[in-house]
Amino acid sequence: MKKNKENKEVVINSQGSLGVLALGAIGIIKWREAMKAEVEAAKTELKSKKSLKTKK
């Protein structure tokens, strides 16, 4: 099977885009991973902010 060369050109972040949806299965998987990662990052940031506050 041919591999999609255009994969690399589509920027996949939590915002998604029509380009991401047009990639089909792989686009959806990566987009959701990006969203999950962003949520995780936000949680970590929140935690670190809280711990800073506590230390103060």
Next chain:
Amino acid sequence: MAKSAVKKVLVIGWDAADWKTIEPLMAEGKMPALKKLMEGGVYGRLQTLDPPLSPMLWTSIATGVRADKHGIGGFIEPIPDGTGLRPVTTTSRKVKAIWNILNQEKKKCNVVTWWPSNPAEPINGVMVSNLFQQANKPLGEEWLMPTGTIHPPEMIDELKDFRVHPSEITLTMMVPFIPNLEKDKELRKDKRTTAVMKVLSHAATVHAVSTHLMENTEWDFMAVYHDAIDHFSHLAMKYHPPHRKHIPQDDYENFKGVVEAGYRFHDMMLERTMSLIDEDTTVILISDHGFHSDHKRPLSIPNEPSGPAAEHSPYGILVMNGPGIKKGGQHVSGSSIIDITPTLLALYGLPVGKDMEGKVLYQCFENPEQAEFIESWEKVPGDSGQHDKDMIEDPWAAQEALKQLVELGYIEALEDDKLVQVEKAKTESEYYVARNMINGGRIKPAIEILDRIFNETKIIRYGQRLANGYLTSKKYIKCGEVISQLRLLEKELLVEKKKEREAKKLEKETGEKIKGKKVASDPFANSEMEEPLYLDYLEGLLLLALNKPMKAQPLLEKVQRKNKNNLDVALNIAKIFNIRKKYAEAEKQFIKALAIDDRSSAAHFGLGLSYLRRNMLEEALEEFLLALDENFYKPNSHYHLGETLMRMKDYENAANAFEVVIRLSPGMTKAHKWLYEIHTKYIIDPIKAAAENEFIKKNIKGSVYIITGLQDAGTPLVMKMLEDGGMPILFDEEETVTKNEKLAAYGYKKVANLSKDSEWIELANDKALKVYVEHLNYLPAHFNYKVIFVTRDIEDIIQYQDSQKTTGKSATALSMKKVAALQNRIFKAEEWIASQPNIEFLTISYNELIEHPIESVEIMCEFIGKELNNAAMIKSIKKNKVKTE
């Protein structure tokens, strides 16, 4: 194709995709993937079926048969337990789909969200049903799939996360559809915005699951159906450029980009899909119907079930590319959605079922070879991957059985409103199936259905189609009767509406609620749609069929004033001008028709004919070629192309054209006659000439001109006209003593004995012969007949007959009996004539003859095709009309 069968086929369905929307986008470079697909293969329009309702159409695409055979008759069906209605299901499909046939042939098939495909069938592959993408819970809650959504069920876990929830659609994804969303927060709450989000999430879901299956399963056949273009178009085609006056400017600015973005998104998905296939895969991209995007967009949607279908246009798209398919972007014509399954079978080198209604699209094939045929795939045993037989059922029959159980007291009755709903849905489904049957030329059973449901419901739409069915089957009196009934219904409706308006006015004045019947408005009344003034249109067509062109013309012109964009109205007015030999006027109307649809084969054909009759041969040639470009399978276009080429003395190409006529319509004697002439006079070929002559001799012993009608309808006058015009006639000369008696009779005694002895018919060769309608069906088949059917209002005939004799019976009672008997005779005669390939017929109205003798004589002479003395014939009418009245 049998020897070079393809290995893999991918069918992509884009519901409602239309070239008229695609072409400008492609010209601007906005649909590169589709352009590439077209340029590497073939493309063209794909004719839809009537009615253009998607579940029926996609099932016809997948089976090669119409709704009465495949069993999917609309959008909904009753739930077998009688609890209400549900979307149509695969268990109602009565025949094998292409994937069932391929399953039997040991091919692995994947089917994604085909409509209908729930419950998923147990095929040797994966089937994802059309309920897969429907989100039934808010985002975050567990989103269960309805039973039967996926086969095999063990793939549910693997596939469920490819569903995109509408709430997951982000602003970034939406901005290409509605750019103002970026700055306008209120617009984000607009229900049209949320509807676009939902459609986009469905499209993304279908694409995600199909790309996953393409990459992760083995398959020989894959079918992927997208409904999003249809849904984007129903949502926002009204806002698509150019702007129309009645659309609020704000709405236009906000939603004008939805359709374009929808198409471009499909092109992006196509690009990805194409990147996932290998070079052994043949791709077929189709839509089931088109969608009006220009001046033909309706101003409002009919207030009836399936009303939105009024926005559909009759042509979808077809693109084929890959192994087995011609290369180079060639345009192909004459394709219909019903042809897809036979074409797929031929591509795989499998035989086509003789019970399939479509044809193989050989014109798309690189090396076309005659497909093989079998009686029916239904009789071929093997694992077809269909549901178990006990699951397959006719839901309407199940509903009837349920009703019987209620009547017997075994189960409790349904709630009244549900029963009414189911009954209404059943009638509506029967109406769709009847329309589908008319579309397929099965007029008689369609009329039976329409007659029943119209009489039961008095719904105007049903009556309109019934009248149309009678018209198509040449049952003109019946057609007229239904039109009269519809006129009465229309009047009643107007009275009811008036009452309703008055009641509303009174309510306003008094503040009290007035009880009364709510009037269901005629969906086509007052709307600038395809079908306002439909009754006038039908009546116009009826008059045209009865050869009353002068009466039909003002009626159709009235309809045209209200329906400037109706192609059929323009074509019929043009036809009238062609009949009346007013070719310049006809040309104007055909050009008008082409302004409505520049790809109308009928308009190009008619325009060509109007040029040919004026000896404008170059112009005629161009138009016939354009007509054939749009519909290759029309023998008449090839025939007149041949006639034009003959006049241009291009005998070689003329012969080619007539050869095609014979391939398409082997019995068309006129084409054989031309070929005989060519091969005896111009391209001398004694063998071919002998073969043509043999055919003509064998098949046709001669031509007889039959003048028929009811007694006292005016047949003797027509005989007299023909005699005066120089036409040889056959009658019992010795029986006629005086001129008056001759005029009254013109009979030939042996006609009455036709049922027992028809050998004498050779005496009538090339002559006119009077035959009353009751003897017509005894005419022997080895002659050609040109039948002139003389009609006259039955009341006039009876009055005339009554004036000729006195009886003791009540005149009224006698007349009613007579009317019924006379009508019956006419029905039988019309039915018989319509079913005879060796009969051409022309209806001449006695009254029209008297009122418009010049044009009537011209029409009659054109039909007869002989040089007659028109002036003498006209004189004959004026001189003799009194004697026959």
